[in-house]
């Protein structure tokens with residue numbers, strides 16, 4: 001994993017371990033908003049999304065683009081699954097969609113274009129604005145909120161996945177799920193000490209147990225309606241048995257071993273258009289081959305065999 005310093009890409013190998021071998025996720029840099037009347041107003045054909053199909057954070061934005069029917073309004077580039085010397089890049093390969101906006105070979109060129117002196121990590125997702133030639137936002141949690149409502153006045157599909165009456169509860173669930181699970185798998189997998197690994201894995205499985213109990217009582221994390229919280233959970237759960245269980249050593253149990261979590265995962269996976277956003281080829285090759293310090297051989301396991309088409313029992317719809 002490389003990074004940029006003063007607008008120049010350095011392919012230095014580092015996951016930048018913090019104290020005691022602990023992984024620390026850096027702050028995201030571009031934090032503007034698409035909103036009517038602002039610098040970045042909602043307009044069809046103006047914005048472009050850069051994603052990796054491997055990345056759970058980018059996956060959120062791809063899901064919201066699909067749920068809100070924004071495919072025709074927001075164009076897309078998909079990186080190569082391997083995060084190599086040049087970091088995220090567009091080397092031609094199955095499932096890669098070249099950069100039709102900036103013609104970049106690697107994503108760091110897009111960051112340099114947005115801010116010539118940029119220093120920091122080069123991450124996906126990135127929401128790009130053609131009109132001003134810059135990055136609007138590269139924080140997935142904020143991008144999905146924008147996609148959820150900013151385009152409603154110009155023809156987005158109906159459906160509010162962050163409805164006002166449920167916001168407090170969604171935020172509370174998100175906070176725990178983010179800390180212990182979405183980011184917890186990385187803290188477990190990138191830990192360079194036994195202590196740091198265990199510090200992540202124990203709360204991670206406590207959260208899975210807590211979620212299992214919740215989803216045994218009610219169909220979705222915040223009650224009867226599906227919300228943003230369910231989708232934020234989904235992008236981690238769909239990767240869990242395939243990569244986090246093996247590659248990141250989060251192996252006390254599989255999602256398959258949790259009846260309600262597994263049913264919830266399949267129910268969301270089976271929403272029309274969502275299975276097409278899940279690419280296990282990119283996911284498995286990315287994780288097992290991009291982190292050489294975790295898996296030096298680069299060998300990718302063949303399994304697991306997951307029956308994701310077995311019908312889920314939950315009817316996924318936002319609050320009416």
Ligand SMILES: N[C@@H](CCC(=O)N[C@@H](CS)C(=O)NCC(=O)O)C(=O)O
Nearest residue numbers: 001055057121122123124138139140
């Ligand atoms: N806070 C960001 C995190 C995104 C992120 O860390 N993406 C990973 C891929 S899963 C990445 O691009 N990592 C490259 C790097 O850190 O150098 C978000 O949620 O949008």
